[in-house]
Every structure is written in C-alpha cells, then in structure tokens.
Amino acid sequence: MIIALGHYALWLAGALALIQAAIPALLADERRACAIAVSAAKTQAALFTLSIAALAYGFLVNDFSVRYIASHSNSLLPWYYRVTAVWGGHEGSLLLWITILAWWAAAFAAKSRDLPDAVRGKTLAILGYISVGFTGFIGFTSNPFTRILPAPFDGADLNPLLQDPGLILHPPLLYTGYVGFAVAYAIILANLWQGRLDTLSLRRARPWTLAAWGALTLGIALGSYWAYYELGWGGWWFWDPVENASLMPWLIGAALIHSLIVSEKRGGLRTWTALLAISAFTLSLIGTFLVRSGVLTSVHAFAADPTRGVYILALIVANTLPALILLILRAPQLASDARHSLLARETGILANNWLLAGACLTVFTGTLYPLLADTLNLGKISVGAPYYNRLIVPLALASLILLAVGPLLRWQRDRARRLLPRLAIMTTVAALATLAICHVADAWQWRTITAVACATFAASAIPLDYLDRLRHHIPASRPYHGMQLAHLGYIVLALAITAANQYSIEEDHSIKEGASVNIANYRLTLMEFTAEKGPNYSATVGKILVQKNDGTPLTVLTPSKRQYHTSTMPMTESARRVTATHDLYVALGEAINADTWAIRIQYKPYISWIWIGGLLMALGAVLAMGGRRAQADSA
Secondary structure (H helix, E strand, O other): OHHHHHHHHHHHHHHHHHHHHHHHHHOOOHHHHHHHHHHHHHHHHHHHHHHHHHHHHHHHOOOOOEHHHHHHOOOOOOHHHHHHHHHOOHHHHHHHHHHHHHHHHHHHHHHOOOOOHHHHHHHHHHHHHHHHHHHHHHHHHOOOOOEOOOOOOOOOOOOHHHOOOHHHHHHHHHHHHHHHHHHHHHHHHHHHHHOOOOHHHHHHHHHHHHHHHHHHHHHHHHHHHHHHHHOOOOOOOOOOHHHHHHHHHHHHHHHHHHHHHHHHHHOOOHHHHHHHHHHHHHHHHHHHHHHHOOOOOOOOOOOOOHHHHHHHHHHHHHHHHHHHHHHHHHHHHHOOOOOOOOOOHHHHHHHHHHHHHHHHHHHHHHHHHHHHHHHOOOOOOOOOHHHHHHHHHHHHHHHHHHHHHHHHOOOOOOOHHHHHHHHHHHHHHHHHHHHHHHHHHOOOOHHHHHHHHHHHHHHHHHHHHHHHHHHOOOOOOHHHHHHHHHHHHHHHHHHHHHHHHHHOEEEEEEEEOOOEEEEOOEEEEEEEEEEEEOOOEEEEEEEEEEEEOOOOEEEEEOOEEEEEOOOOOOEEEOEEEEOOOEEEEEEEEEEEEOOEEEEEEEEEEOOHHHHHHHHHHHHHHHHHOOOOOOHHHHO
C-alpha cells in the first residue's frame, strides 16, 4: 500500500512538473501564471518527498517484493544503512536527485517574491522542464517501485563499500550541489527569455549559486574523506572520472560566483556569466551521465543499461542546446558599455575566471578523452595523476596569486603607485614566512618552496585588506567575511595538499604477532589478532600498539578485514591516529600464513587540514549568502 502510494506520488509529481513547465509559457497573464507555477512547485516537492519516503519505508520493513529493495538491502542490514540504501543504487539515487531538484524549486518559489512575476514564473517553468525530463527518465527506464513476484525470501544486500556512515551524507550533499546549479541556470535563462539580464536577477542568482557551490564543496570533501579511510589505500584523491565529474561543476561554479559580482556591480561580463551558468548545470548533467550511464567502471558507477546512457545524453542536449542558442541570439542585447583598465578588479576576477575555466577544461579533457578514444576504437588510453598534476598545479598556484591581488584592486581603474607598497609588504611577509616554514619543516624542495610562497602571499592579503578597510572606515559585510573565509580555506587546502603529497611516508611490511616496525617517530607492535562478528559480517581485527620511539605508549589501533555474508570480497577497514600535524594510517593486507599478515603503514603530514580547508570554503559560501547589501564587497 505504502509503496503503491509512493509510485502514484512519483507520477503525479511528474504531471505537476509538466503543468509548472507549460503554464508560464502558455498563459498570457503573468501574475496568474506565476501563481500557478509557485503552487505546482511546492506541491511537486511534497509529492516527491512522499515518494522517496515511501521507498525508505519499504527498505525499513524489508519489502523484498520491490525489485530495487531486493537488490540493495538485506534483513541483516542495520536500519540506518537501509535508509542509506535508498540512494545506494541507480534508481533510488535518481529519485533522490529529482526530489532535491523539487526542493530547490520549492525554496526558490518561496524566497523569490521580489522578482518580477515574468522572471519568477519562467524560472519555475524551466525548473519544471528539467523535472519533466528526469521524471520520465525514472518512470520509463529506472523505476524504483517495480515489483518482483514471487518476492525473494531475503535481499541481495547493499554494496559493502556503501555500508559506511560517510555515505549517509555524501550523495545527498553532492546532489544538492549538482542540482542547485539548476536555479542559477533557470534564472539566467528566464532573463534571456525576456530579452535581458537585469541587475536584480543577477543579485538574486548569486546566493543560490553560493548555496549550491557550498553543498558541492562539502559533498566532494566528504567523498574524499570517505575514500581516504574506507578504501584502504590511504589516498585522498585518485582522479577517478567520477571524482572529476564533481570537480568540473565546482570549478565553473566558483568562476560563476565571482563573475556574477562583476555583472551585478559593473554591468560587465554578462554574456560570460550566462555562459558559466549554463556550463555549471551542463557539467552537473554530464556528471550524472558519467555515473548513471554505465560508461565507467568505478566505485561510483551503478547502471550498465546503454538505454539509460542514451536517455541522459538526450537530456543533456535538451537542456544545453536550447540554452546556448538562446544565449547566442540574446548576446548583442547583453553587451555592456562598461569599460575598465587593465589594472582593475574586473580584470583580476576575469583572469581568475580564465584560470578556473582552464582547470575545468584540463579535467574535462583528461576525463572524457579516454572514453572517446575507446568509443572510436582508438585503443585504451589511461590518463593518470601525472597529467593532472602537471597542468592543474600551475593554474592553482597562479589562482592563489590572483586571489591575493584581486580584492586589493579597485573597480574600473586603479593605480600601480597605490598598489606597489601593499604588494611589497605582502611579498616581504611571504618571503619571511616561507623561509621560516621551510626551515622548521626542513623542506627545501622547489615545489614546496613555490607552493608555500604562493599560499603565504595569498594569506598575507587577508589581514592587509581588513586593515585597509578599518583605516578608511569601510564596514565589512557578511558576504565580505564569507569571501575571506572561503579564500582562507583555499589557502589552507593548498598548504595541506603540498605537505601531504610531498612528505608522506608509505611502507608495506609482513608482520607477525609480537613483531614491531618503525615509521617516522612511531613504533608499531602487532599484539594479536581477534575474530569479531557484526550484524551482517565477520571480521579479523588486528590490535596494534602504537608507541613513540622511546617506548611511550600512545594508543591501540584496530584495523580489520571484514567478510560480509553476501559478498565474496573481503573489505579493508583502516585505523588511524589523528593529530593536528599528521595522521598515522594502518591497513591490513592479506594473510600470508597462519601468523603473518601484510600490513600497510602510512604517515600523512597535515592531511586532515585538506578537509578543514574544504569545510572553511563551504562555511565561507554560507556566510557570503547573508545580507541584502551590495555583495560586490565579497569580490
């Protein structure tokens, strides 16, 4: 009964999405059309919520008559992982995707009363158009409510990799970011539909973009952290194509946030801003295609039905091609008379936009070229970390420099004579800080020196800018504080990546009970192995005493190998000692004989600060959303 209710709610929500998409386009009375679209968006959100709640209920009560539940759950699965299993497979994850889209549309309907009815109604129409396409995709190719008769006695279980607390939040956050870019996309297209791109719409598009980008930042950071501790490799980023798929809209979203400021404050870059809004959402759809089409083999990939891939490609074309055509037609009307000198804040923002777009193009090429080559029978091509590091790192370092200089520049025109003393102070601070850091860490590799110099140069700009505002009695708005916090997060991220990548220690050992190994300033002694049983798995747990080299005991780590009852592949559960300056990471390998195991030990300096940097950037985005004041302060 509940499952049937969820199924009906799905189709009814799709019908409302069709109304939401069609009415503002067909009804001449803009006020009435907008009112209908607002009601349809809010009701649609309630229906999709009912639909996904019904599916979650089916998981909780072990309704194995539903094919999707039987394929992704088991009676022994803990209840919280049954809820997670709702989005643990292809069909359910798409239902989550469209439910989040409906929530975004309902939130926009509730929070956009100050926009003209024509813009508001058409924005909701575009969001409804997107929803219609994905409802059809779910209903016709990926229905999570399909029954299987007779029902099996028990389910196949959730993928063991997904049975982790991190996966409770990672997909919802990632999808919230992905789908959130649809709002800015729809606002921009609604304006192009009207034949203009007004300042109020640009101002209102920016908080929605910040919210989506902040959620995507958290989703990427949480996914990276999950991969670090769960997969047993000790790496935090693998340039996996699906990781790249989330990175691309993140990069373009960051560019869009800054470009919106120029378009709103100075009236410039409006065509570029519109292109970025279209690109951010298009890249989100491409990310959905990479995960759901089956073209990739990855821990993220679920679907293997080529029909689904064709359908998603059709959705990408249906949402991107009309948008680009409309932009081309309206481009002459978006031209601005605003002019600025080479030495101006507009130039700094545009240059940083180019760096972000260049980084995105690099990732896009490295991700899709191997797929294209394989499709055209040009052979198997692998694009790995050396390609990305060689091209992305210089762009990232250059962006740190622009991040420092940009906020110091004035709009339209600045003078070198005013900037040079500030740049001299920043350069001096960066040089002294770099020498001090490299001396204390005894780190004199040129890569380290370059990265630390760029990061400390960027960091020195933050207090200098605050002091400059204080001296001129310029109040700092919430968006300004948010910008500085996000920039600080990026600086922290850059320094942490440098330390973790350049100075990690990784060792593989064969170790018996009672034997010890040394790494960095630690001595690790394997005390014993014990057998443990979980709700749906059995485990071999190693107990490893961690001491300082002088014998001072610190902690006991318990890495394990789990064997899930429904899987033939053992799963690695790492154990870590986390400090402010480093992680000690231990993972069990395979049993060599009765009393000897392979073990991987890693020493990771400052790696936790990678995720702290991501958190600071996300918090900065949230803070920058606040306030109705001119948000150009945050540039």
